[in-house]
Amino acid sequence: MSSTADLIARRNRTIGPYSPLFYREPLHFVSARGVWFTEASGDRYLDGYNNVPHVGHANERVVRALADQAATLNVHTRYLNERVIDYSERLLATFAGDLDRVFFGNSGSEANELALRISRQLSGATGVLVSDYSYHGTTIALAEMTTGLETREPLGAHVRAIRIPDLDRDARPEPAVLADALAQVDAAIASLQEAGFGVAACLFDPLFSTEGMPRVPRGLLTGIADRVRAAGGFVIADEVQSGFGRTGSHMWGHEYAGLAPDLVTMGKPMGNGHPMSAVVTSEGVLDAFGSRNEFFNTFAGNPVSAAVGEAVLLEMEDRGLREQARVLGLQARARLEALAERHEFVRAAKGTGMFLGLDFAVDGAPAPELAVRVVEEMKSRRVLISRIGRDRNVLKVRPPLAFGAAELPILLDALEESLGVVRG
Amino acid sequence: MSSTADLIARRNRTIGPYSPLFYREPLHFVSARGVWFTEASGDRYLDGYNNVPHVGHANERVVRALADQAATLNVHTRYLNERVIDYSERLLATFAGDLDRVFFGNSGSEANELALRISRQLSGATGVLVSDYSYHGTTIALAEMTTGLETREPLGAHVRAIRIPDLDRDARPEPAVLADALAQVDAAIASLQEAGFGVAACLFDPLFSTEGMPRVPRGLLTGIADRVRAAGGFVIADEVQSGFGRTGSHMWGHEYAGLAPDLVTMGKPMGNGHPMSAVVTSEGVLDAFGSRNEFFNTFAGNPVSAAVGEAVLLEMEDRGLREQARVLGLQARARLEALAERHEFVRAAKGTGMFLGLDFAVDGAPAPELAVRVVEEMKSRRVLISRIGRDRNVLKVRPPLAFGAAELPILLDALEESLGVVRG
Numbered sequence A, B: 001m002s003s004t005a006d007l008i009a010r011r012n013r014t015i016g017p018y019s020p021l022f023y024r025e026p027l028h029f030v031s032a033r034g035v036w037f038t039e040a041s042g043d044r045y046l047d048g049y050n051n052v053p054h055v056g057h058a059n060e061r062v063v064r065a066l067a068d069q070a071a072t073l074n075v076h077t078r079y080l081n082e083r084v085i086d087y088s089e090r091l092l093a094t095f096a097g098d099l100d101r102v103f104f105g106n107s108g109s110e111a112n113e114l115a116l117r118i119s120r121q122l123s124g125a126t127g128v129l130v131s132d133y134s135y136h137g138t139t140i141a142l143a144e145m146t147t148g149l150e151t152r153e154p155l156g157a158h159v160r161a162i163r164i165p166d167l168d169r170d171a172r173p174e175p176a177v178l179a180d181a182l183a184q185v186d187a188a189i190a191s192l193q194e195a196g197f198g199v200a201a202c203l204f205d206p207l208f209s210t211e212g213m214p215r216v217p218r219g220l221l222t223g224i225a226d227r228v229r230a231a232g233g234f235v236i237a238d239e240v241q242s243g244f245g246r247t248g249s250h251m252w253g254h255e256y257a258g259l260a261p262d263l264v265t266m267g268k269p270m271g272n273g274h275p276m277s278a279v280v281t282s283e284g285v286l287d288a289f290g291s292r293n294e295f296f297n298t299f300a301g302n303p304v305s306a307a308v309g310e311a312v313l314l315e316m317e318d319r320g321l322r323e324q325a326r327v328l329g330l331q332a333r334a335r336l337e338a339l340a341e342r343h344e345f346v347r348a349a350k351g352t353g354m355f356l357g358l359d360f361a362v363d364g365a366p367a368p369e370l371a372v373r374v375v376e377e378m379k380s381r382r383v384l385i386s387r388i389g390r391d392r393n394v395l396k397v398r399p400p401l402a403f404g405a406a407e408l409p410i411l412l413d414a415l416e417e418s419l420g421v422v423r424g
Helices: A004-012 A060-070 A082-092 A108-123 A174-194 A220-230 A283-290 A303-318 A321-342 A368-380 A408-422 B004-012 B060-070 B082-092 B108-123 B174-194 B220-230 B283-290 B303-318 B321-342 B368-380 B408-422
Strands: A029-033 A036-039 A044-047 A101-105 A128-131 A159-162 A201-204 A234-238 A263-266 A277-281 A346-352 A355-362 A386-388 A394-396 B029-033 B036-039 B044-047 B101-105 B128-131 B159-162 B201-204 B234-238 B263-266 B277-281 B346-352 B355-362 B386-388 B394-396
Touching (some): A044 A408, A060 B060, A082 A101, A082 A303, A082 B004, A101 A108, A101 A283, A108 A201, A108 A277, A108 B108, A128 A174, A159 A174, A174 A220, A220 A234, A303 A321, A321 A355, A355 A368, A368 A386, A368 A408, B108 B201, B108 B234, B108 B263, B108 B277, B108 B283, B128 B174, B159 B174, B303 B321, B321 B355, B321 B408, B355 B368, B368 B394, B368 B408
Parallel strands (some): A128 A201, A201 A234, A234 A263, B128 B159, B234 B263
Antiparallel strands (some): A029 A036, A036 A044, A101 A277, A263 A277, A355 A394, B029 B036, B036 B044, B346 B355, B386 B394
């Protein structure tokens, strides 16, 4: 096994020095099981961060489904195969209303690209609304809509970024905050129409994860959706982070947010790390796009991906993981709220289910330096978390959905200790 | 198990009726091993078509690597992991010159998107040259460059499509054909510059697979590359089809074509069906892009994909599959040329290595109806092939690279019989 320094040098000479690494001293993992990583040193780390290994790292049922199907058949959808249909039916059964058709892909970027492409074609417009601190993927079209990380592409002329309010940071009454946000939306739509772009879509994560899980006014998302639809656009819910029971209370983030989208995109946890994604939509949308385009994706919908996706859904169901996330999420949230009470520099507890955070501020100003210190303190206690938000001042506690009652106190005790250390 | 009619009905209600299916009566496969499929009926079919299962369907080494790594660790590249570095080094060792850095992705579309995005940023231009019957992926930016299948998007104003000549169809002397093609390129570049788009890149499959494997004049690709570079653009070789030894004579299609590209994209066979792709480029290009963009792809470069990719390379090497493809390809090509001699409606034998074809024409006009009849005749003999080209009149024989000496006569005998049947 290479030393860390040697490994970093080899990494720089292959995938390059810009490929991001977590932590001042990067971690070198050699294995993982359930919610625990093992480092090259032999040390174990509790995973309070990774949402991709949804039903747990190296989940046996998922690995078995992957291996069995890969040893049997792995081919595209141009031949009939029952596996992808079985999985499609199981996945679609988790959706309400007219969301009863699915396009498969291989990444969240591919899913968001396709949802955007469909919206552009069917609306005949190009204008899009996003939030002003968001990220939806790596492609050219998505880079032109990226507001939440550094890209060389300027924001597209056809893109309008909406500031998402957070009632935890805004002292005004909720109706005033809502009216202000919706006025921004009205102005953005008018501006897109005046510029001749029209409105193709709004694209939001219903949890606003990248933004730092703001507590939004009731009616914000439905208000945006109503306005976008009235302007001829489509409502896309990016559920790469909020889907598959992450909120605890609901299978899908749009249900949590009380929203009925036209298209739902999903990715990260869908295959527990196997590269797969999807766009779920209505029959009408699928027909309108499908009948006008020869659309085919080589890897997407192959029976191995379908078997893996099915194993994830079955594992969630059999182990009651969404309900577990709901119950443990409420317990964790209560303890985070107590920490917020106790520490002046914690402005608010954030989140729901297995996506939780703490907003750090000093004298009303975001305190990212405290957040980074807590993340490093947690690491020294061998618990992995991160931070999010425009100001990078919100802790990001987003473990595998399978995070259990045995592990939760370990994480929360470490957090309590870390908060005590960074600002006694 | 469902009946075929029932399965198609369920398919229509989930992934929809537009998801393409091969053959008038679609095939329903339940397993595959090596170069053989097994249908639901129990019938076995010889796979003369699929390039994704490169080292053979359900290859044991690949399946073992997949299962072992998935049971050990599957996580993104933000933690150090040796697996992805080992694989990167092995992959990059197959490239010459300054092609010594790699970005990973999950599909050919993602790879071509990234190569295009890099070229646009580094050139400061948006104009692109493609061939006038090509396909590079499903995204919005790639749909605007698609000339080889039906998309609703019109060709972008910044896109120029070059007609690729075929010496098998053009009676003029080779130098005249070359001069004519390069004059088209000069005109396209001048037009992009006049319109203010400039030249970001040319993007070609070095084999021109979708075009039907035209026999191009010597100097065409280098001539295009020189002109594009002189105009400030980048040369992208799309090796999704031509890479990984497909040509038999070379590991990479650009080597086969005598071309030194700035960026090489790859996908389909890379993971033997596991969704993965890459862009290989130089240190200078990686640095220029990496230093200006926060670029990260969640699934890409995970240790499971790396283990699978490594198993594919090792299997190719240990079994000498490229050399086997070269030798068998020459044998097959000789027999195809004999068939072309014998049958007036076969204009030419096409291709190299394990990518071969026959160009059908009657009285100088493309004869797609003969090609489709041969494909169906082959199916009735339980051999899978397809057809390609602008006129869909070129047979597409593109089996797993692992196609062996035992199977080649089965395919060629069936082809000989089928040609006899369609036009005695």
